[in-house]
Amino acid sequence: MPAIKNTVVIFREDPGQGWVEEKHMEVVHKDFDPDTVEIKPENVLVKTLFLSLDPYMRMRMATGAKSYIHPFQIGEPLQGTAVAEVYRAAEGSKLQKGDLVVGMVDWAEWTIVSEKGLTKVEKKADVPLSYFLGILGMPGYTAYAGLEKIGEPKAGETVYVSGAAGAVGLVVGQIAKAKGCRVIGSAGSDDKVKLLLEEANFDAAFNYKTVKSYTDALKEHCPKGIDVYWDNVGGEMLDAVLPLMNAHGRIPVCGAISQYNASEPYGVKNLSMLIKSKLKLQGFIVGDYYADRELYQRFQQEIVQWIKEKKIVYKEHVDEGIASAPSAFVGMLKGRNTGKQIVKVV
Ligand code: NDP
16 A cells, blocks of 8 residues: 555644633644555554544543543544454454454554554444444443443333434433433424434433423423433533432432533532432442453343344434544534444544
8 A cells, every 4th residue: 555644633632611612722734655664563553444433532621631531632633433443453363454443542544552442343144334433332231231230220210312413322322222211301402302302212202401490390291200310411401400319319410411511510519318208329430340250241231132123223423434423423422313323434
């Protein structure tokens, strides 16, 4: 292959508080020769096929903040999980040309990475490769593990999911349905609400952007109160839910996306309901559950089976080309995506 250009997205500027914009990232084209570039021992050169864009990346753009994951470096490529194809491997590597892998790469067409961080994937019939970034990947396992370990939904209970039409929320709602719960979802457009009701089998759903009051909408759709609240958004929605929780209710705190671009954090007022209603409110990071191999294997088997049997639907919002990643990322944070936000690179 002759020398080519590698299109890479560089982190240009910390957005500070408030909205991240495309100007905080820069698309550059670097001279690159995949056949001659040096690959050090234990490294491989991979070609990105599908790149995952995820809300947690917004937190990695806060360069001074302390978080569970280190921030992106100004002037360096942004990074994310991808399905990629091995193009060349260092001598002695367990991987070879053509192998399909999932792992952390640059927002780029080509990346040299340590093979230690890569997991080989087998292409499965009926399952698109990009699903390894969504329902069969980190967001799917977030839903599966968070429900099993914290939400613990039981048949007949009411489960409310915010951010319900996204990568994680769609899976949460459908697993809870499969367990015999009554499932209510909220999302930010009428089309997303339609998807939840007509395709994802939710019992009720509402557009949180057009309802007059979160409390009234929740009272209408959850007349028996809420037993499990899957919190993807935090802030004002969490505040509205707390007084409506039934005794001994569980709240897996998965995310707080309403706060990631906020210039002022929202102060939750109803935390005393934790005492009155004896609630469990527990945050978690999916990464902590990968060590539970039994849970992870059960997740993989069950989800693949449900996909094959068409018991679970999954959606993706796919943008094309690595240069589209900055606008796709901003768009995802603003709710343009339905289901998992993916960039198809090759
Ligand atoms: P999504 O696919 O749901 O995409 C983000 C969605 O958030 C948007 O589509 C938008 O949908 C919604 N959103 C944006 N702003 C707001 C707001 N102000 N209020 C309510 N909703 C908003 O992303 P994921 O499914 O990947 O992630 C969902 C949540 O789960 C995030 O908070 C993320 O950080 C968290 N997460 C946590 C993990 C963990 O280990 N704890 C792992 C993975 C994800 P809409 O149109 O409905 O507004």
